Amino acid sequence: MSICPQLSSFAIAERLTREGQDVVVVEQDPVIRARVQDQLDVLTVEGRGSSPRVLEEAGVRGADMLIAVADIDEVNVAVMRDGKLILPHGATVLREEDHIYSHFSLTAKWICSFCVLVGWLEVYSVVVLFFPEFWRK
Numbered sequence: 001m002s003i004c005p006q007l008s009s010f011a012i013a014e015r016l017t018r019e020g021q022d023v024v025v026v027e028q029d030p031v032i033r034a035r036v037q038d039q040l041d042v043l044t045v046e047g048r049g050s051s052p053r054v055l056e057e058a059g060v061r062g063a064d065m066l067i068a069v070a071d072i073d074e075v076n077v078a079v080m081r082d083g084k085l086i087l088p089h090g091a092t093v094l095r096e097e098d099h100i101y102s103h104f105s106l107t108a109k110w111i112c113s114f115c116v117l118v119g120w121l122e123v124y125s126v127v128v129l130f131f132p133e134f135w136r137k
Contacts (some may be wrong), residue, residue, distance in 0.1 A: 003077040009069040010036060017041050024058045052086065058118045107129045 013023045013036065023042040026032040026049040037044045042115045047054035049070060059081055060066060068079040104112070 009067070010040075012067060013040055013042055024063070025093065028053055028056050048075075050075050050082070052082045053081055055079070055086055063087060075114055077109060081110070 013025055016023050017040050023040070025033070025036050025042050025044045027036065027044060028048050028126060030046065033044045033046060036042060043058075043059040045054060047057070049055065049068065055066075060107070062096060066079070066083040066087055068076040068083070069080070070076050083096075
């Protein structure tokens with residue numbers, strides 16, 4: 001399975017299909033998706049690779065490997081995070097273009113991903129509601 005918005009992932013999908021692998025490409029751009037579908041013997045799924053629903057639809061549970069090669073490193077990290085939850089024993093490959101996070105350990109990347117998720121959900125705001133010390137004054 002490849003999360004595929006760029007031509008580099010096209011080359012990866014092409015090589016894997018030449019090796020006889022079944023490849024599923026997740027792409028949100030219909031033009032790129034159509035091109036990949038026409039030129040390669042792959043299944044394509046429309047959507048964002050960072051969506052757990054799209055990963056499920058693409059069949060991540062049955063995959064041997066998940067490859068994330070999106071333009072944005074944060075998307076690749078999110079795909080890996082969600083992919084590892086769905087596919088805990090499969091191989092995952094993450095491309096980091098900017099190498100911004102390359103010096104962080106995998107544990108640090110997970111902690112950062114968790115903190116970003118907590119920030120998005122604004123959990124702190126909800127927790128404050130349960131502690132009267134914050135809002136009594």
